[in-house]
Amino acid sequence: MKNKKYNMSDLNNVMEGLLAENGCPWDKVQTHETLKNYLIEESYEVVEAIDNKDSENLCEELGDVLFQIIFHSKLAERENKFDFSDVVNNVTAKMIYRHLLMKVQILLKMFQKVGKY
Secondary structure, three states: OOOOOOHHHEEEHHHHHHHHOOOOOOOOOOOHHHHHHHHHHHHHHHHHHOOOOHEEEEHHHHHHHHHHHHHHHHHHHHHHOHHHHHHHHHHHHHHHHHHHHHHHHHHHHHHHHHHOO
């Protein structure tokens, strides 16, 4: 299995399995609150990998953060609040808006410099 390339669907299936009726007892009792420290810890490990310029470890730690995001999303989905696709949709819309806004601000500054605005 070492040569297999997994994708988001595979990761989602793993998470579904962990939270299933016959899944992992530890995972099944977790909440957003009980997982907070794990998200913080994994985020610090990402920063440490960056500081150490360790790209192999950075890849691993980013995966751990992604797993935390999937975990929280799955918990929210079970509460009928949102799911992972909502997280992706929201961050995509936010980045498009932010970058569009930045481009508009740059254009306004350019127009102001040439006296056309």
